[in-house]
Amino acid sequence: MSVKKTAEMALEQGQGILRLAPTWVPRSFCVPGRRIKLHPDDYYALGGERGGIDERWFSSTTPADNGPLTSPNEGLSFIVFEDGRKTQQVLLRDAIDELQGQIIGDRLWKKHGRWPMYSKFFDNKGALPHHIHHRDQHARLTGQLGKPEAYFFPPQVNNHGGDFPYTFFGLNPGTTKDDVRQCLKDFLKGDNKITNISRAYRLEVGTGWDVPPGVLHAPGSMCTYEPQKASDVFAMYQSLTGDQIVPKELLWKDTPKDKLDDVNHLLKVIDWDLNIDPNFARNRFMKPKPVYPEKEMAKQGFIESWICYKSSAFSAKELTVQPGATVTIKDSAAYGFIMMQGHGTMGVWDIETPTMIRFGQLTCDEFFVTEQAAKQGVTITNPSKADPIVMLKHFGPNNPDLKVE
Numbered sequence: 278m279s280v281k282k283t284a285e286m287a288l289e290q291g292q293g294i295l296r297l298a299p300t301w302v303p304r305s306f307c308v309p310g311r312r313i314k315l316h317p318d319d320y321y322a323l324g325g326e327r328g329g330i331d332e333r334w335f336s337s338t339t340p341a342d343n344g345p346l347t348s349p350n351e352g353l354s355f356i357v358f359e360d361g362r363k364t365q366q367v368l369l370r371d372a373i374d375e376l377q378g379q380i381i382g383d384r385l386w387k388k389h390g391r392w393p394m395y396s397k398f399f400d401n402k403g404a405l406p407h408h409i410h411h412r413d414q415h416a417r418l419t420g421q422l423g424k425p426e427a428y429f430f431p432p433q434v435n436n437h438g439g440d441f442p443y444t445f446f447g448l449n450p451g452t453t454k455d456d457v458r459q460c461l462k463d464f465l466k467g468d469n470k471i472t473n474i475s476r477a478y479r480l481e482v483g484t485g486w487d488v489p490p491g492v493l494h495a496p497g498s499m500c501t502y503e504p505q506k507a508s509d510v511f512a513m514y515q516s517l518t519g520d521q522i523v524p525k526e527l528l529w530k531d532t533p534k535d536k537l538d539d540v541n542h543l544l545k546v547i548d549w550d551l552n553i554d555p556n557f558a559r560n561r562f563m564k565p566k567p568v569y570p571e572k573e574m575a576k577q578g579f580i581e582s583w584i585c586y587k588s589s590a591f592s593a594k595e596l597t598v599q600p601g602a603t604v605t606i607k608d609s610a611a612y613g614f615i616m617m618q619g620h621g622t623m624g625v626w627d628i629e630t631p632t633m634i635r636f637g638q639l640t641c642d643e644f645f646v647t648e649q650a651a652k653q654g655v656t657i658t659n660p661s662k663a664d665p666i667v668m669l670k671h672f673g674p675n676n677p678d679l680k681v682e
Contacts (some may be wrong), residue, residue, distance in 0.1 A: 301636060
């Protein structure tokens with residue numbers, strides 16, 4: 278059966294809501310934090326040389342860039358279509374290429390010709406090295422897109438904070454380019470001590486941060502929900518994190534060949550004004566913001582909050598449906614979602630939050646809602662007497678329902 282036909286049948290079966298398979302991504306430079314519900318035996322399911330699985334990607338049409346050992350379709354989401362006893366899967370990317378605005382809406386298709394974001398769980402035991410995601414003008418030099426991203430720390434996957442629940446953001450006010458230049462020159466000397474000229478912020482469950490491209494950041498060890506632009510561009514500027522050496526190749530990752538070993542190019546990648554902003558926390562920290570008046574939502578049996586709302590490239594919400602409630606939720610744009618807590622129904626689908634997942638196992642916790650279905654409204658029923666349904670919803674660029682701060 279063709280991709281188009283399978284995608285059309287999946288759309289019809291789900292009445293505009295597509296079921297997605299889990300997408301697991303390893304990172305060779307990370308140690309899994311073991312909070313993303315993967316079975317304990319499966320965190321190294323792709324082999325030791327690939328590294329541990331510490332990411333799960335959502336609604337992704339963006340392949341992971343994990344070097345020469347990257348497996349086919351790594352990082353890409355699959356639509357699941359069950360026809361009787363037969364289960365078929367097609368790439369969400371290919372389905373969107375075929376059905377275009379039927380899935381993501383004409384607004385996004387006409388402007389981007391693709392689904393231009395994805396989200397993920399990042400689940401590392403320790404902190405990541407201080408690194409950067411390029412702005413468009415620098416990513417373009419290697420045929421890529423720049424990457425803004427955002428963080429939210431869901432309580433359901435943060436029963437512990439890992440080894441270092443603090444994130445370094447930017448550079449200390451007063452830091453000079455010569456200070457950073459010296460750190461980059463010292464990359465091969467062991468510890469280049471770049472975090473000495475940065476500052477760490479304690480991470481708080483149930484809150485988040487906005488991270489524009491060009492901002493240096495060393496994500497802490499909380500399990501993090503990360504909506505982001507559809508790109509996997511980055512470069513590592515820190516040579517030692519914890520007791521782990523960062524390979525030189527990651528310093529020069531996504532640097533054009535004619536700029537290799539040119540420290541001045543790495544300096545240009547940095548958005549200097551954002552990095553030394555003395556009001557960085559005030560400008561980039563995000564507490565949840567109610568979508569509607571809280572009393573009005575409470576009467577209807579739900580609570581919905583914006584959790585990522587400072588970027589025009591994407592946005593995200595947290596939706597809670599109270600025990601025993603049935604609600605109809607409308608949105609003006611297509612979105613993906615991941616279940617965080619509870620079980621119930623959404624449209625024709627049973628939705629549930631698994632406790633543990635085997636590598637390769639299909640689940641009923643991740644879906645993609647087409648623009649048409651989102652606008653018509655999706656009906657969610659929570660049959661539990663005690664447990665709320667909680668889901669995180671990730672949207673593409675320029676969400677019509679959001680006024681970016």
